[in-house]
Amino acid sequence: AKNPLRVLVTGAAGQIGYALVPMIARGIMLGPDQPVILHMLDIEPAAEALNGVKMELIDAAFPLLKGIVATTDVVEACKDVNIAVMVGGFPRKEGMERKDVMSKNVSIYKAQASALEKHAAPNCKVLVVANPANTNALILKEFAPSIPAKNITCLTRLDHNRAMGQISERLKVHVSDVKNVIIWGNHSSTQYPDVNHATVTTSKGEKPVREAVADDNWLNTEFITTVQQRGAAIIKARKLSSALSAASSACDHIRDWVLGTPKGTWVSMGVYSDGSYGIPEGLIYSFPVTCEKGEWSIVKGLKVDEFSRAKMDATAEELAEEKTLAYSCLN
Numbered sequence: 001a002k003n004p005l006r007v008l009v010t011g012a013a014g015q016i017g018y019a020l021v022p023m024i025a026r027g028i029m030l031g032p033d034q035p036v037i038l039h040m041l042d043i044e045p046a047a048e049a050l051n052g053v054k055m056e057l058i059d060a061a062f063p064l065l066k067g068i069v070a071t072t073d074v075v076e077a078c079k080d081v082n083i084a085v086m087v088g089g090f091p092r093k094e095g096m097e098r099k100d101v102m103s104k105n106v107s108i109y110k111a112q113a114s115a116l117e118k119h120a121a122p123n124c125k126v127l128v129v130a131n132p133a134n135t136n137a138l139i140l141k142e143f144a145p146s147i148p149a150k151n152i153t154c155l156t157r158l159d160h161n162r163a164m165g166q167i168s169e170r171l172k173v174h175v176s177d178v179k180n181v182i183i184w185g186n187h188s189s190t191q192y193p194d195v196n197h198a199t200v201t202t203s204k205g206e207k208p209v210r211e212a213v214a215d216d217n218w219l220n221t222e223f224i225t226t227v228q229q230r231g232a233a234i235i236k237a238r239k240l241s242s243a244l245s246a247a248s249s250a251c252d253h254i255r256d257w258v259l260g261t262p263k264g265t266w267v268s269m270g271v272y273s274d275g276s277y278g279i280p281e282g283l284i285y286s287f288p289v290t291c292e293k294g295e296w297s298i299v300k301g302l303k304v305d306e307f308s309r310a311k312m313d314a315t316a317e318e319l320a321e322e323k324t325l326a327y328s329c330l331n
């Protein structure tokens, strides 16, 4: 039998945490033959709720779950973890300025970066979910210089899955017959959901999504804004932000990263830019990637038209501004 892997979830007493930990304990993230030990971190005001989650994990009697660490101590939480899913953060509250939210999260991610760097297992893989996800991941990277940059990523897989969902609804095909959409850039409303290389499998074989939809106007306007605004639409409907879809997409992100993407398929991940597609180095930006043997690589050489270029640059610009804002909070 395989040795258990230690998986950290921060903010584990929150909404996404509550949806995510049972998925991990059931093998949805790392596979049905991979035992896990769950490390759950939250802050003191949530300690009792966190303990309640631990009680429920015990009660669910998961065969793959070999241990539970539930703690408010960041060092204990990070000890020897192989995977770290960073969901904990400070939410934007009414009347708060962007800068105030940024400042709170920058200090959280700076502190947690040091703890991970010192105490996590070598080669620990990190996924940042908490917003601003790309910039939190960048701060984490900057303050954990001994963790390789390629091990620090942020979640845009939810946006990727949302884009596939919209195409599937529009074409009345199953979502698993849609592939190779791309989310470029920031996990924010400036993200660019791109279907120019996406395909759909029909009874007559594989077809470009653009051809199957046959409505460029819809693809260039409503489709894009629907995906960009989907988070807000969920909040409006549920009075709470996306949680089950975020948790499920976080599992998709880690599973594909660790176990590999299917042949001929790519996914979107927020990763440290190497300058591909003219995106400045030094930003965590969502790119199309394939994964093999636990490593992602950016899909190169895709043709980028003028429409896409402008949208890819706009979201890069927003990330550069966020980076400046984040750095101004450090001083």
Ligand code: NAI
Residues within 6 Å of the ligand: 010, 011, 012, 013, 014, 015, 016, 017, 041, 042, 043, 046, 087, 088, 089, 090, 091, 108, 128, 129, 130, 131, 132, 133, 155, 156, 158, 159, 187, 241, 242, 243, 246
């Ligand atoms: P939530 O407010 O229900 O849970 C957040 C939890 O984090 C709370 O239990 C809180 O006590 C905890 N926390 C706060 N500071 C912490 C710290 N320093 N260390 C450890 N835990 C801490 O929020 P929810 O709905 O679970 O969302 C979590 C984050 O994920 C938010 O930032 C949200 O904006 C983001 N998000 C990102 C998505 C993505 O696709 N990247 C999608 C949906 C949400």
